[in-house]
Amino acid sequence: MHTPPSPPGAERTDGSSVRIGALVPLTRPGWVEAGQHLLAGIELAVREVNDAGGIGGRPLELLVRDTAADPQRAAAAVDELARLGVAAVAGEYHSVVARAAAARADALGLPFLCSSAVLDALTEQPTQWVARIAPAQSHGWQIYADFLLGAGHHRIAVATQPSVYWASGVRILREYLAPRGGTVVELDVRALDPAAVCDELVGHRATALLLLVGHPDPAVPIVRAVRRDRRLAGILIGAPAGQPEFPEWAGLLGGDGAAIPFLRYLPEVLGPLGARVGTALRERLGQAPSFVAFEGYDTVLVLAEVLRARFADEAGAAEPWSRVAVEGTRGQIRFSRTPGIGVRQWTWAPTQVVDRDPAEPDRFRILHAG
DSSP: OOOOSSOTTTTOOSSOOEEEEEEEOOSTTSOHHHHHHHHHHHHHHHHHHHHTTTBTTBOEEEEEEEOTTOHHHHHHHHHHHHHTTOSEEEEOOOHHHHHHHHHHHHHHTOOEEESSOOOSOSSSSOOSSEEESSOOHHHHHHHHHHHHHHTTOOEEEEEEOSOHHHHHHHHHHHHHHGGGTOEEEEEETTTOOHHHHHHHHHHHTOSEEEEESOTTTTHHHHHHHHHHOGGGTTOEEEOTTOGGGSHHHHHHHGGGGSSOOEEEOOOSSOOHHHHHHHHHHHHHHTSOOOHHHHHHHHHHHHHHHHHHHHHHOGGGTTSTTTTOOEEETTEEEOEEOOTTOOSEEESOOOOEEEEEETTEEEEEEEEEEO
């Protein structure tokens, strides 16, 4: 593995700012709403770190780059940020984009803390330069599978599109459910319109349909079609990837978007820090903050701690995550090596299965916790 003689940003000792890069999807086809929440959390934490004295008296300077859900664009952004002397890179929501960013950061010896992407194989091989706040997909989706089994669902259909992320999700579900009496059938939405998806659900006698597809299309049309099909009145619609988390979902679907369980990475009750940050994020966003906003905030808290230690002791720069212990908005964050995962991983953020209450779609109900 390539290790540069001195890490990017380490030569900046003249009292100037400490630069960090932020990768976020802010334009389509990226999930813009998720990107806005992620950036809100990052920006709030940067402001608070600077209000508290910065990094050894030097302010954090945030350089934001829009990935637009494009892996090549993200990799190019990492190269650009390295040339600009950033000390670290943070962020990203889309797993395939974060994987591209992680590969470039690893090659450059540039610390990258992934905020929200969950794909287990974030890097092809173990690396000392990349760490992750969000739980791995296998962890969260197995919790989701436990919820399905506990609710009596063993015949599961998944509406899918081609994607490394969706394919990984199908594999996790199939491998976890099969030994427990569950079956998973894939419905390729490239070949099936929403009406045909409904026919397939009836034919397979599925009791649950999981949306492993993009938002808003084709997820929203599929939900509308299933909700209106009397043959499917008893079917559960689920979205483990979290599409119903954001207000846009409720705005597009109204009551049809309720009672669709998804994964959310929050504790049942936020502690004092989480509650204070939640209030500040609500003011910044003009709406209730999602778990993604908290992930962004926690990312900067961790990076600030890493950078303080790094600038105080450059000998620790080659293993930036090993000594981190930070009280985040959702619990204490420490990183470890986890079997099957090549990056340093927080094990684990609190994980819930929640849905929107049909009686009050702006309110979330906790259905299961892992």
